Amino acid sequence: MSETTIVWKKCKKCRKLQHPDHLRCIQCKNTTFDTVKSSGDCKLLTYTILNAPPSEYRDKKSYTIGVVEYSNGLKAIGQIISSENLKIGMKLTSKFQKLTENLDGKEIFGITFKPT
Numbered sequence: 041m042s043e044t045t046i047v048w049k050k051c052k053k054c055r056k057l058q059h060p061d062h063l064r065c066i067q068c069k070n071t072t073f074d075t076v077k078s079s080g081d082c083k084l085l086t087y088t089i090l091n092a093p094p095s096e097y098r099d100k101k102s103y104t105i106g107v108v109e110y111s112n113g114l115k116a117i118g119q120i121i122s123s124e125n126l127k128i129g130m131k132l133t134s135k136f137q138k139l140t141e142n143l144d145g146k147e148i149f150g151i152t153f154k155p156t
């Protein structure tokens with residue numbers, strides 16, 4: 041699996057990072073941004089395993105959500121593909137991909153992480 045670069049918008053006025061994209065800064069309502077990209081692998085900061093997932097994940101008995109930090113300091117939250125042998129500080133690769141379908145059949149996308 042190849043690495044995916046995640047792009048954040050950084051407000052030119054207050055420097056708040058935001059992902060996913062918004063037309064206006066979620067902190068100061070400014071409308072001009074710089075872009076900041078994730079770099080390389082990321083490390084796992086914390087995670088939790090949901091054993092009663094919402095109906096969109098009806099085909100799974102559980103799923104795992106994690107918070108990671110990239111080598112340039114950016115942090116992101118997303119779904120970890122595996123829930124076994126996870127350790128705080130371990131290296132992960134990230135990818136933006138389809139997560140599931142909602143109850144109307146619409147595809148839901150997000151960031152996923154996978155142990156290297």
Ligand SMILES: [Zn+2]
Nearest residue numbers: 051054065068
């Ligand atoms: Zn701002």
